[in-house]
Amino acid sequence: MHGSDDPPAPGPGLPAPTPPDMPDHSSTLNELEAFLRQPDAIMEPSIVDRLREYVMANGHPQQAVEYLSDSYQGYAQMAVLVCQWLAAVQHGAAGNDPGTPRAASQPPLDEASCLRVDGRQLIYDLSGRYANSLLLNFAIQKILQQPGREAEVAAVGPRLGSYFGVFHRLMQNASQSQHTYIHVQSVLQSLGAHPQGARFRRLAADLAGHAAQTQGAVVWRLSPLFWGEPGSGAVGPLLADLMASVEGGPLPSLEVIRLCALYGAEPAEARPSLDLLRHPRVFWVLLAALFGPGQGLAGQALAGAVELLARAAAGGPEREAALEATRAALMGAVTLTRKALHDAKLSAEELEGTGEVLTVPICAAGLLCGMELRLAKPAHWSTTFHGLRLPPFLALLRRVIPLQPQLHDEILRLIGSILEAMGNSNHDVARALLDCAVQLLAAGRVLQVLEWAAEYRARADPSLLRHLAYGVLEAALPPYSPAFASALLRLMMHAGVKQPRAPGRDAGLRALLDEFAAGCSALEFRPPLSSRESAFLLGLCEPR
Numbered sequence: 001m002h003g004s005d006d007p008p009a010p011g012p013g014l015p016a017p018t019p020p021d022m023p024d025h026s027s028t029l030n031e032l033e034a035f036l037r038q039p040d041a042i043m044e045p046s047i048v049d050r051l052r053e054y055v056m057a058n059g060h061p062q063q064a065v066e067y068l069s070d071s072y073q074g075y076a077q078m079a080v081l082v083c084q085w086l087a088a089v090q091h092g093a094a095g096n097d098p099g100t101p102r103a104a105s106q107p108p109l110d111e112a113s114c115l116r117v118d119g120r121q122l123i124y125d126l127s128g129r130y131a132n133s134l135l136l137n138f139a140i141q142k143i144l145q146q147p148g149r150e151a152e153v154a155a156v157g158p159r160l161g162s163y164f165g166v167f168h169r170l171m172q173n174a175s176q177s178q179h180t181y182i183h184v185q186s187v188l189q190s191l192g193a194h195p196q197g198a199r200f201r202r203l204a205a206d207l208a209g210h211a212a213q214t215q216g217a218v219v220w221r222l223s224p225l226f227w228g229e230p231g232s233g234a235v236g237p238l239l240a241d242l243m244a245s246v247e248g249g250p251l252p253s254l255e256v257i258r259l260c261a262l263y264g265a266e267p268a269e270a271r272p273s274l275d276l277l278r279h280p281r282v283f284w285v286l287l288a289a290l291f292g293p294g295q296g297l298a299g300q301a302l303a304g305a306v307e308l309l310a311r312a313a314a315g316g317p318e319r320e321a322a323l324e325a326t327r328a329a330l331m332g333a334v335t336l337t338r339k340a341l342h343d344a345k346l347s348a349e350e351l352e353g354t355g356e357v358l359t360v361p362i363c364a365a366g367l368l369c370g371m372e373l374r375l376a377k378p379a380h381w382s383t384t385f386h387g388l389r390l391p392p393f394l395a396l397l398r399r400v401i402p403l404q405p406q407l408h409d410e411i412l413r414l415i416g417s418i419l420e421a422m423g424n425s426n427h428d429v430a431r432a433l434l435d436c437a438v439q440l441l442a443a444g445r446v447l448q449v450l451e452w453a454a455e456y457r458a459r460a461d462p463s464l465l466r467h468l469a470y471g472v473l474e475a476a477l478p479p480y481s482p483a484f485a486s487a488l489l490r491l492m493m494h495a496g497v498k499q500p501r502a503p504g505r506d507a508g509l510r511a512l513l514d515e516f517a518a519g520c521s522a523l524e525f526r527p528p529l530s531s532r533e534s535a536f537l538l539g540l541c542e543p544r
Contacts, residue, residue: 029057036067040075181211182222189226205280217244220281227276235262235272243281251289251297256304263311277312284369287362290330291337291370306330313362326360333363337370340392354399364404367396368414376417381425394432401439408445412437412452424461431467438471446476450487457494465495473512478519485520486529493536513540 032054035041044050047068054064120143127136185204192201204226212219220243224236238255245252265271276282286309289297297305310326336357340346358364371393374380401411415433422430441449449472457465469492476484499513500506517540529537 029054029059032057032059033063033067036064037071039071039073041071042068043076178215178218178222181207181215181219182225185222185226208281220244223279223281235259235276238262239276239279239282242285243279245285245289251285251301251305253301253304256308257300260304260307263308274312277308283309283312283365287366287369288373290334291366291373293341293370293374306334309362313360326362329357329360329363330366332357333360333366336396337367340396341370341374343391346392346395351395351399354396355403358396358400358403361404361406364400364407365410367400368407368410371397372414372417376414376421378421378423381422389428390432391429394429394436397436398439401436401443405443408440408443409448412440412445412448416452416456419456420459427461427464430461430464434464434468435471437468438475441472442475446484447487450484450491453491454487457491462495465491466497469495469497470509470512473516478515480516480519480523482523482525485516485523486525486533488516489520489529489533489537493533497540499540516540 032050035050036054041047051064055061123136123139123143127133127140130136185207188200188204188207191197192204194200208219208223221240223243224240227236238259241252241255242259259277263271263274263277286305290302290305290309306327309330310323314323314326332353336346336350336354339350358367375393397411400407415437419430419433424430437449437452453465453468469488472488472491476488480488497513500510517537520537
């Protein structure tokens, strides 16, 4: 009957409606089941109340037991047990009363386990299985704090690679252990294989050079382990023997000849990769053998060293014309360098021909290499008689500066090494070398030369410093930058530069000092000049 308050009868296929006096427990039951399935839910303080609610919501008690047993992990109990172990071992090692509370600032680490061999080995084994454990990372750091433990940790270095702090510490000592060196080099080589990995390749080369200073030639013999280029299996041992040879000493002639045969093989596709030949150590050994002061190469050894250098510097087989020109330039540079370093006077024709030779970068690098090996040794200046007032190598050095801008930093470092080896034995040569430094400054290396001069002034004769300061004043024109003016001002103070005593004497020097003082007066120095520097600058304007 229409208008009745009774609910309509359900139609075919429709569920019967829920009576008003029977609540729907499905959503509550789902929430309670999710709570019971949480890890260590049985350890929750409200677990009894939640179980009661679960049963009242028509949950099955047996299912609740399964939920709680499956979700149990025991984190709290394990943490308590580990703390009890650490407390017991630490208190026992220290001889303290077990009931004495530990200071809150003391880390929860067993110091005794880091001192015992078996305890350290357990920490290493656990760190390999649980790479993300902060406690184990802290334990390894404690071990590294003990003297002499770097080598022990380095032996298991690959398993500790995920701990960046440990890996960084091992990298700092990579040159002290062959195990760590191989591991770090493997990592750097993998990073260097990236298209933008040039920085890591440079780090790998620098690391090898530093490690060779402490570990010796064995470092160079390990180099083929990290080469992945095609053909490295054939040339690897030969290049390793070449790299392990003594700097400036005789080359292993047989290895040089065999390398030439491999790199001259036909067809060109069968030749090894030139990247192997372009290793910095290979360049240096070949340059030192060709341009160094030792016994000169001859015959097949000379031709082989020139051939390898020319191929490494000139490029691939498609540049045969450049290869032939580089061979000829290298032979000319070797003859020119040996003659100059033995104080043989160069003719005008030879000086004119140096331009064609020194425009080739590898030839200029060879000249600098030969100069360093011969002139940067104190024994050369204390025992060698120089018949010429200015040795001929200075003329070659002055010609290299405008031709090879990419070698300016190396030239400045070489000038410093020669001056240090000379001491105060030859002021004429020293002044000529300082003129080369001023030439570098005029070529654009302003701040580099002034930074070098700040280091050089600590050991230099004041008269040489004045010569350098006057040269810089002649090369520089106002307006000056504050950085340049302050650096030059400190150099002049250290050298004791003063105005000439007589008004009419050294008019050129007086003009330079007046120009510099006037240029500095218009500058705003940051930080401001000290009172002593201000007084010195004011004194440059007053005649003595």
